[in-house]
Amino acid sequence: xxxxRRYRFSASHRLDSPRFxxxxxxxxxxxxxxxxxxxxxxxxxxxxxxxxxxxxxRLIDVAALDRLVRSSVLARLDxxxxxxxxxxxxxxxxxxxxxxxxxxAVIRDFLQQNWRSVFPNVTPILDRIRIEETNHNFFELxxx
Amino acid sequence: xxxxxxxxxxxxxxxxxxxxxxxxxxxxxxxxxxxxxxxYVLEVTLDGTPDPATGMVxxxxxxxxxxxxxxxxxxxxxxLNHEVPPFDHVVPTVENIxxxxxKRLQPSFSDGAVRLHNVRLYETSDLYVDYGGxxxx
Numbered sequence: 405x406x407x408x409r410r411y412r413f414s415a416s417h418r419l420d421s422p423r424f425x426x427x428x429x430x431x432x433x434x435x436x437x438x439x440x441x442x443x444x445x446x447x448x449x450x451x452x453x454x455x456x457x458x459x460x461x462r463l464i465d466v467a468a469l470d471r472l473v474r475s476s477v478l479a480r481l482d483x484x485x486x487x488x489x490x491x492x493x494x495x496x497x498x499x500x501x502x503x504x505x506x507x508x509a510v511i512r513d514f515l516q517q518n519w520r521s522v523f524p525n526v527t528p529i530l531d532r533i534r535i536e537e538t539n540h541n542f543f544e545l546x547x548x
Numbered sequence: 549x550x551x552x553x554x555x556x557x558x559x560x561x562x563x564x565x566x567x568x569x570x571x572x573x574x575x576x577x578x579x580x581x582x583x584x585x586x587x588y589v590l591e592v593t594l595d596g597t598p599d600p601a602t603g604m605v606x607x608x609x610x611x612x613x614x615x616x617x618x619x620x621x622x623x624x625x626x627x628l629n630h631e632v633p634p635f636d637h638v639v640p641t642v643e644n645i646x647x648x649x650x651k652r653l654q655p656s657f658s659d660g661a662v663r664l665h666n667v668r669l670y671e672t673s674d675l676y677v678d679y680g681g682x683x684x685x
Contacts, residue, residue, distance in 0.1 A: 405643060405646070405647075405677055405678065405679045405680075405682070405684045406677065406678040406679075407642075407643065407675075407676070407677045407678075408675070408676050408677070408678070409674060409675055410673065410674040410675070411674075455683075455684050456641075456643045456644065456647070456684050459565055459567065460565060460576065460639065460641075461563070461565075461638065461639035461640070461641035461643055461644040462641055462643060463643050463677075463684070465576075466675065467578060
């Protein structure tokens with residue numbers, strides 16, 4: 405069985421890669437390359453897989469999942485500028501661009517770094533991450 | 549091909565394990581230990597091949613009738629703990645309700661033409677489970 409919990413965060417970013425010239429960046433990223441950046445209300449779905457504990461009827465302690473996501477993800481991402489506030493994107497070299505694809509991978513890493521300390525048993529395990537950047541596009545990362 | 553039909557039902561419940569004290573239940577289930585209700589959203593997905601004559605994987609009118617009989621009539625506007633077995637002794641978490649709905653629906657799709665593929669049950673817009681019939685307890 406898979407359980408999915410939805411969270412929200414707001415952040416700003418600018419898509420600009422040091423691998424390309426300014427003109428190439430403008431052509432590749434379009435409006436997302438605007439110098440002062442822009443922001444989104446992101447929707448984050450975290451899916452976990454596991455078995456249901458017979459006595460509690462739960463496959464995960466949802467409150468513990470909420471605490472983990474709040475402390476390891478939302479506290480670092482919500483109301484932040486990814487290009488400046490996140491070391492993963494702020495380092496000049498090699499310059500990982502904060503596309504939503506790359507943000508999904510960073511969120512996966514944040515969750516997996518702390519997962520075993522909160523959920524030490526075989527299950528529940530992190531199954532997938534889905535991020536909506538806007539209502540019109542979303543990105544899914546299967547972690548199994 | 550997968551086809552999915554969605555229904556909504558409203559029901560009340562509380563999460564409490566009879567072998568625990570009230571204080572322990574409150575500590576584990578939080579606000580859910582207190583009687584309250586939800587607008588549950590159920591998405592039932594069938595897996596099959598369109599019939600060459602009808603062009604349909606399954607008659608959606610028939611699916612609607614099955615969902616009405618197995619889910620809406622017994623659960624809509626009910627207290628799950630008091631009125632809908634087995635939730636008099638099984639904790640009606642969203643996980644357990646999804647398993648129970650699967651058990652109720654499965655016999656209607658056992659003839660092989662179409663397969664019950666997934667039951668997705670939203671307790672709120674921010675919390676749902678997917679269940680595909682795998683051993684889960």
